[in-house]
Amino acid sequence: MKRRFFIYVLVFLSLVSFTGDPNQARIDYISQWKDEAIYQMYVHKIPASVTLAQGILESRSGLSRLATEGNNHFGIKCHNDWSGGKIYEDDETKKECFRNYKTAKESFEDHSLFLLKKRYEPLFKLKTDDYKGWAKGLRECGYATNKKYADLLIKIIEENDLHECDKLGMEFIKKGKMPDRKESKTKKEKRKEKENNNEEGKGKGKTKERDEEQTETPRSINIGSDYTVTLSPNRVKYIIAKDGETHYSLADAFDMNVWQIRKYNDLEKGNAIKEGTIIYLQPKRNRMDSSAPSTYTPEAGEDLRTISQKFALKLNSLQKLNEGYEAGNVVRLR
Secondary structure (H helix, E strand, O other): OHHHHHHHHHHHHHHHHHHOOHHHHHHHHHHHHHHHHHHHHHHHOOOHHHHHHHHHHHHOOOOOHHHHHHOOOOOOEOOOOOOOEEEEEOOOOOOEEEEEOOOHHHHHHHHHHHHOOHHHHHHHHOOOOOHHHHHHHHHHOOOOOOOOHHHHHHHHHHHOOOHHHHHHHHHHHHHOOOOOOOOOOOHHHHHHHHHHHHHHHOOOOHHHHHHHHHOOOOOEEEEOOOEEEEEOOOOOEEEEOOOOOOHHHHHHHOOOOHHHHHHHOOOOOOOOOOOOOEEEOOOOEOOOOOOOOOEEOOOOOOOHHHHHHHHOEOHHHHHHHOOOOOOOOOEEOO
């Protein structure tokens, strides 16, 4: 009995190890393919959110056999007009023929071209950012046989704020500016690349390293022509948001996860980012520096969250210092 139980445990652990965390897989998938989806939206006028949601659903966030072995992220079958590579997988019947692509980007492009067929013509009469209409339309036009297909897509889009990608896509469309079709890399690939760069940097002498350690961190650092990263008096890096910024655009610009942008700045999913506001790129501090003032008199309209952003002091720490706070009262900072 004990031996059988031990075998079950081993099997379970091997399955967990093999499949990984599905939530993390989805986060990685969005990070890897959002730029391609936005590019497809600009070129073919298909909502980026819908493209991403379909890819997540059809490929199990890039983990399905069709995706890993055939680069097929959208479950598109061969059909009579297909002359490219083929891969076989059980679906409604055994060993059905699916399209096999050389790269995953080809799959995204072919998915867009596939939807340009006359069968899906009604979809292009909808607004380009109407993800609900597109999700329902795909089901009505027969893209999938699952009656809940539209609901599943909408759920994925709203749970992951994929409509933020549509906003970015619409900005590119309005400006007539084609988005970069960036090379899509997984976090693992990015980490490996960073490790290789670090390896190349070794052996240049410990004297230089000591000099760099002793150099004071500058208050402002220019990142290309787009952003200036500034160090707050409380020693936390931040930038000033520009017009049209979203949680996704900032995460993409600084190679961060969307949850980091939200957590570091006490933002909820639906919170818009206003031009000119402070956005921290790392966690705010639990306490103020000893050289900072001990209290602050709020200006009109300022609440604890606004003051937390102004002083790079964590909101929960500020709330603990000011239990029972009422608007307009002097705020304790330390």
